[in-house]
Amino acid sequence: MPKGIGASALPGHEVIRQFLEADSAPVGPTDILRALGLPARLKAALRATLHDMALAGDLACLPPGRLKGVTGLPETVRATLTRLRSDGQAYASQPDHPGTSILLTATLPDGTLLLPGDEVIARLRPRLSLRGRREGRPLHLISSAPRYFPATVQAAPTPPGKEAQAHTLLPRVSNGGSLTAPRAASTAPSLDTSEQSEQIIRLIPCDRRFDLVLHTVSEPLAPDTVVLAEIRAQQQTGNPPEADIRSVLGPVDAPGMAARLAVLTHPMPSAFSPEAEAEAHLLAARPVDAKAAASTVTDTPSLSDIPRKLPAHPSGRRDLRSIPLVTIDEETAQDFDDAIWAERTDDGFHILIAIADVAHYVRPGSALDQEARNRGNSVYLPGQVVPMLPLALSAGLCSLKPGEDRLCVYIDLQITPQGQRISGTLGRGLMRSAARLTYQAVHAALEPSPQPASSSSSPLPSGSDASSSLPPDLLPTLMAAAQALRQAQSPQAADVTPEEEFVVTLDAQGLPTAFTPRQRLPAHELVASFMIAANGFAAEELDRRMAPGLFRVHPAPSPTMGLGRQMARYAPRPAWHDGLRLACYTHFTSPIRRYADLVNHRALLATLEPFNTTPQTGSESDTLSTRAAHALAGHLHLAERRASSATQACYNRLAALFLRPFIGQILHARVTGTTRTGATVTLTKTGTPSFLFSSALPDELRMNDDSPTPCTSLPSEAALQVGAVVPVVLISTNPAQGTLDLALARNAR
Numbered sequence: 001m002p003k004g005i006g007a008s009a010l011p012g013h014e015v016i017r018q019f020l021e022a023d024s025a026p027v028g029p030t031d032i033l034r035a036l037g038l039p040a041r042l043k044a045a046l047r048a049t050l051h052d053m054a055l056a057g058d059l060a061c062l063p064p065g066r067l068k069g070v071t072g073l074p075e076t077v078r079a080t081l082t083r084l085r086s087d088g089q090a091y092a093s094q095p096d097h098p099g100t101s102i103l104l105t106a107t108l109p110d111g112t113l114l115l116p117g118d119e120v121i122a123r124l125r126p127r128l129s130l131r132g133r134r135e136g137r138p139l140h141l142i143s144s145a146p147r148y149f150p151a152t153v154q155a156a157p158t159p160p161g162k163e164a165q166a167h168t169l170l171p172r173v174s175n176g177g178s179l180t181a182p183r184a185a186s187t188a189p190s191l192d193t194s195e196q197s198e199q200i201i202r203l204i205p206c207d208r209r210f211d212l213v214l215h216t217v218s219e220p221l222a223p224d225t226v227v228l229a230e231i232r233a234q235q236q237t238g239n240p241p242e243a244d245i246r247s248v249l250g251p252v253d254a255p256g257m258a259a260r261l262a263v264l265t266h267p268m269p270s271a272f273s274p275e276a277e278a279e280a281h282l283l284a285a286r287p288v289d290a291k292a293a294a295s296t297v298t299d300t301p302s303l304s305d306i307p308r309k310l311p312a313h314p315s316g317r318r319d320l321r322s323i324p325l326v327t328i329d330e331e332t333a334q335d336f337d338d339a340i341w342a343e344r345t346d347d348g349f350h351i352l353i354a355i356a357d358v359a360h361y362v363r364p365g366s367a368l369d370q371e372a373r374n375r376g377n378s379v380y381l382p383g384q385v386v387p388m389l390p391l392a393l394s395a396g397l398c399s400l401k402p403g404e405d406r407l408c409v410y411i412d413l414q415i416t417p418q419g420q421r422i423s424g425t426l427g428r429g430l431m432r433s434a435a436r437l438t439y440q441a442v443h444a445a446l447e448p449s450p451q452p453a454s455s456s457s458s459p460l461p462s463g464s465d466a467s468s469s470l471p472p473d474l475l476p477t478l479m480a481a482a483q484a485l486r487q488a489q490s491p492q493a494a495d496v497t498p499e500e501e502f503v504v505t506l507d508a509q510g511l512p513t514a515f516t517p518r519q520r521l522p523a524h525e526l527v528a529s530f531m532i533a534a535n536g537f538a539a540e541e542l543d544r545r546m547a548p549g550l551f552r553v554h555p556a557p558s559p560t561m562g563l564g565r566q567m568a569r570y571a572p573r574p575a576w577h578d579g580l581r582l583a584c585y586t587h588f589t590s591p592i593r594r595y596a597d598l599v600n601h602r603a604l605l606a607t608l609e610p611f612n613t614t615p616q617t618g619s620e621s622d623t624l625s626t627r628a629a630h631a632l633a634g635h636l637h638l639a640e641r642r643a644s645s646a647t648q649a650c651y652n653r654l655a656a657l658f659l660r661p662f663i664g665q666i667l668h669a670r671v672t673g674t675t676r677t678g679a680t681v682t683l684t685k686t687g688t689p690s691f692l693f694s695s696a697l698p699d700e701l702r703m704n705d706d707s708p709t710p711c712t713s714l715p716s717e718a719a720l721q722v723g724a725v726v727p728v729v730l731i732s733t734n735p736a737q738g739t740l741d742l743a744l745a746r747n748a749r
Contacts, residue, residue: 009042010049017058020066028069055139057121075124078142079104081116083209090114092122095634103135113231113241114138116209117145117267150264151203151214151243152252152736153225203229203243206736207265214243224252226261226736252736255510258653259384261736266646268639269374272390275367280390283361284397288405288430317428320410324434324470325354327400328527331438334395335378335387337590339408339433340530341474342481348416349481353534354431356398357407358591359601362389373632376639378593381650382504382512387593394592402433409601411534411588415481419488424537426604434469442523445475479522482529489532490581502687504654512658515686531589532580538588538600543574547603548624550596550633552585554578569637570596572629596636599624648689652738655688659733659740666745669728671720679720681728681742690740692728 010016019035020027027035029043029050050070053059059067060078067073079092079102090106104122106114114120124136201221203214214229221227229243250257263270272280325339342351362368372388379386387394400406410429414422501518535552542549553575554568568577574584588604591597603624624632662685669681669690678693720726727745734740 010038010045011036013049013053013056013058016049016053020059020062024063024066026065026068028067030069055123057139057142060121075126076121076139077102077124077136079120079122079138081106081114081118081120081145083116084114084211086211086213090116092120101133103133105137108138108141112141114141115145115147115149115231116207119143146267148228148230148246149210150206150226150249150261150736151229152206153218153221153223153227154202154204203227203245204736205229206261208737208739212241215240216243216245218245221248222251224736226250226252226254226257228264253511253657256383258650258657258735258738259381261653262381262646262650263386265649266642268379268386268642268646269371270386272371273367276371277390277392279366279368280392284392288397288407317407317430318410320352320354320408320429321405321432323352323431324474325352325400325431326435326437326470326474327402327433328437328439328442328523331440334385334391334399335592336400336433336436337592338531338534339400339431340478340527342477344477344480345414347414347422348418349414349477349484351413351415351481351485351530351533353411353413353530353589354400354408354429355410355534355589355601356400356592357409357428357601358389358393358398358598359409359605360407360428361393361398362598364602368393372595372598373635376595376636377643379643379646381647382654383506383510388595389592398592400431400433402436405430405432409605411537413533413537415484415488415533417484419484419486421488421533421537426538426541427608428605439521439523439527442475442526443521446479446522478530479526482526485529485533486525489529500687502651504651504658506654512654515655515658517687535586535588536582536584538604539574539582539584539586541604542586542600543584545604545607547600547607548572548629549586549600549603550629550636551575552577552587552596554580567637567641569640570633572626572633595639599632649738652688653735655683655686656733656735656738656740658686659683659688659730660735663730663732665730666727667730668725669742671722671724671726673722674720681726683728683740684725688740690742692742692744 015036016032019032029046030040033040033042033046047070050059050067051073054073054076057076057078059073060076077094079094081090081092081104082101083091084106085091088106090104092102092104094100094102102122102124104114104120108114108120119142120138121140121142122136122138124134127134198217198219200215201218203216205212205214206226214231216229226249227245228247228249229245231241231243249260323341325341327336327339329336337356339354340352341354342349344350362372368389371390375386375388378388378394389398398406400408408429408431409426410431411424411426413424416422502515503518504512505514505516507513539551541547542551550570550572551574552568553571554577555566556576556578557566568579570587574586576583577585586600587594587597588600589597591601668684669692670684671679672682672689673680676694678691680689680691682689728742729745731741731743
């Protein structure tokens with residue numbers, strides 16, 4: 001057969017790839033040719049084509065064992081870089097194996113420097129052992145992470161005779177942050193004073209995943225100045241990595257810098273598209289038409305008629321405005337997703353959870369929907385919120401503000417005194433919040449502190465006129481209903497100890513002044529019980545109606561596999577939620593700030609026919625196939641982890657600022673884990689995580705210590721067990737990265 005004739009008779013790579021990805025049963029070259037209707041004489045050409053496809057990454061997503069009878073194929077995988085090392089190597093993770101890492105070279109064959117977040121096709125080297133980390137090299141780039149990142153300035157002296165060469169290689173940046181073009185090469189150093197004022201400076205990335213020191217040339221900048229730098233894609237082999245400064249952001253301790261760095265170091269969208277903003281303002285400009293929304297006659301003419309007159313009514317919205325629903329949130333909250341109400345009945349309790357009807361405004365495929373899906377959730381940073389929806393909706397039209405008519409989705413439950421559900425219904429409604437309460441206000445109202453008899457002050461917020469408008473027995477009834485629900489809700493696992501959370505207090509300039517443990521009040525448990533009941537009911541309805549939604553699953557720890565407690569995540573089918581001890585659970589009560597809740601609203605509300613008279617082409621119910629649901633669940637899981645990481649990073653940077661005056665002092669830290677290289681700890685003063693390297697531990701703890709100073713009065717080895725509190729010395733802080741340098745305190749009790 002002439003060379004090339006066999007290859008030309010084969011279909012394209014895309015046809016072969018689609019066939020291989022359509023099933024997981026093992027197939028060989030003969031099976032592939034037979035399925036494609038091709039003769040067996042093309043087997044050699046198919047083997048060569050499969051080799052080319054492997055190098056191109058077209059086989060990287062095949063199920064394990066899909067190809068059989070094909071030897072010598074290069075092992076290629078899709079991988080995402082997670083961290084750069086200073087030695088030119090990079091760690092990467094595979095989407096299907098997030099717990100394992102791969103060691104790759106950090107440059108492509110053309111010399112392009114890869115960054116964390118870049119997705120590549122990598123060719124793995126043969127496995128040398130079952131326990132060793134896989135190694136390989138990237139072949140080509142699939143998707144690129146942003147090349148801009150924040151960094152702090154560290155002045156470095158210019159080597160003699162290198163100034164002119166450095167000026168030739170690197171651009172200049174003015175003190176104002178504007179970029180100027182690089183000068184042409186010159187044969188002799190310039191004598192101009194402005195030229196001599198420039199110097200080579202080092203840039204230390206604020207993102208700890210960048211274990212690099214970058215170089216550039218700039219007019220003098222104060223140390224710890226934060227700049228926005230762009231790393232050069234093409235780097236010269238053997239030279240330090242080079243970057244261009246694009247703008248100067250300000251000092252590291254500037255107000256709001258911690259939150260800004262958290263957003264910049266976690267690639268999350270912080271600005272909405274003009275189309276999404278326009279849609280939000282257009283919707284917000286249209287007031288809620290109460291008469292049109294409540295298309296049925298209200299069946300709650302008086303407060304005494306409320307209990308047994310809320311059956312499901314699919315033909316229109318239920319008018320709930322005469323029911324004193326209340327929101328209970330933190331003092332700083334602006335996006336009120338849900339409101340609750342309860343009353344006693346002969347059978348136990350009647351409870352109502354009203355949730356903002358975001359799905360009425362945010363339609364599938366709209367610009368608002370695309371922005372919300374991309375974000376996945378709102379991110380709450382100290383002093384700043386990165387909302388999932390524009391403020392015109394999240395803090396305006398959709399927020400259940402007191403005294404304002406709002407479209408809602410309600411869950412109506414009848415429960416026994418022991419919290420067992422007797423019945424439940426779901427529908428669309430029209431509500432008006434009777435009061436905006438805080439956890440602290442509810443706690444004060446339920447457990448008032450002793451006051452003089454003459455005192456007439458009310459712990460409830462006067463701005464909502466709650467003290468005069470709410471029924472006097474509403475809050476006690478809410479608490480009694482919550483206690484009943486907790487009886488029916490399974491307690492959390494006995495081996496789960498909730499982590500202590502801290503709240504940071506900022507002054508008027510946005511700088512941290514205090515870190516205090518977050519109070520967990522009975523009012524928090526009250527709201528949590530209502531939300532768990534509503535989410536559990538919604539999950540059961542999703543499953544019963546076979547609606548295409550997302551469930552919340554939380555696998556149990558696997559002692560046999562050596563796995564600790566895993567993170568909860570989303571899945572297209574219900575499964576065990578170990579944290580709540582529930583077989584079926586979802587997220588439904590926060591559609592303003594979680595996209596999964598919005599998806600579930602759409603899925604369930606689509607079953608409430610014939611209310612939905614406006615067809616929604618391309619709706620979530622029509623398009624959320626099993627494969628799309630898996631992809632969306634994975635995306636939302638990553639968005640959730642991104643939000644959690646950004647929030648913790650912001651807290652860590654604020655803590656590093658707050659702890660600056662304590663450098664050199666003895667603090668206390670709780671051991672949270674131990675490894676071969678040291679111990680992970682958390683400061684009891686701020687809740688900040690850190691690490692005690694083995695070099696900072698003495699020999700008495702079976703670690704190396706080269707210090708000649710005798711060790712006396714040191715903690716015993718048992719003191720470094722998980723949960724132990726040990727004295728540590730704060731050596732230094734890095735507010736740009738949010739890190740602390742600690743050492744075990746000597747001679748400290």
